[in-house]
Amino acid sequence: MGFDPDTVITASPLLSAEPYGEATPLVQRFMVRLSRLPLDVWGQAAEGVSLVPGGRESDAPELRLARARLRYLLAAMPSELARVKRRIDDMTAVACGFTGRATIAAMRRVALTAALALLVRPRLADEDFAELYAPFALIIPVEELTAGF
Numbered sequence: 001m002g003f004d005p006d007t008v009i010t011a012s013p014l015l016s017a018e019p020y021g022e023a024t025p026l027v028q029r030f031m032v033r034l035s036r037l038p039l040d041v042w043g044q045a046a047e048g049v050s051l052v053p054g055g056r057e058s059d060a061p062e063l064r065l066a067r068a069r070l071r072y073l074l075a076a077m078p079s080e081l082a083r084v085k086r087r088i089d090d091m092t093a094v095a096c097g098f099t100g101r102a103t104i105a106a107m108r109r110v111a112l113t114a115a116l117a118l119l120v121r122p123r124l125a126d127e128d129f130a131e132l133y134a135p136f137a138l139i140i141p142v143e144e145l146t147a148g149f
Contacts, residue, residue, distance in 0.1 A: 019083050023119045029145045030118055031087055034111055039095055045135040046106035066128035073120040080119055088112045110135040
């Protein structure tokens with residue numbers, strides 16, 4: 001049996017043209033911009049980030065509440081959540097050997113939080129989005145991601 005050039009290959013139902021749902025363009029633009037950031041800039045965005053699940057007591061109550069609301073919204077989006085996590089994990093893996101483990105973990109946390117906030121942005125209060133996206137607000141402004149929408 002050889003390859004039949006007349007065989008029609010169909011896309012798997014598991015693959016989607018919009019892997020992040022309605023937020024696909026926004027999330028993908030963020031990922032591209034993030035991949036182009038120098039590691040030191042990304043690391044600076046992650047400075048002072050809590051690595052404790054759910055945050056730490058010194059985190060602002062607004063940030064802790066925003067994270068809780070984000071988790072609630074993501075519970076209904078397991079596939080999109082998994083895709084974003086995989087992509088961020090792949091991107092932070094590149095930093096291994098160039099910076100410390102704690103810095104990489106903090107970089108992963110801020111990038112994951114920002115990407116997930118973009119994923120659910122239409123359902124997230126503006127104040128919550130601002131809290132969650134804050135580490136990247138000046139580095140990757142949302143206005144640049146939404147240009148052309």
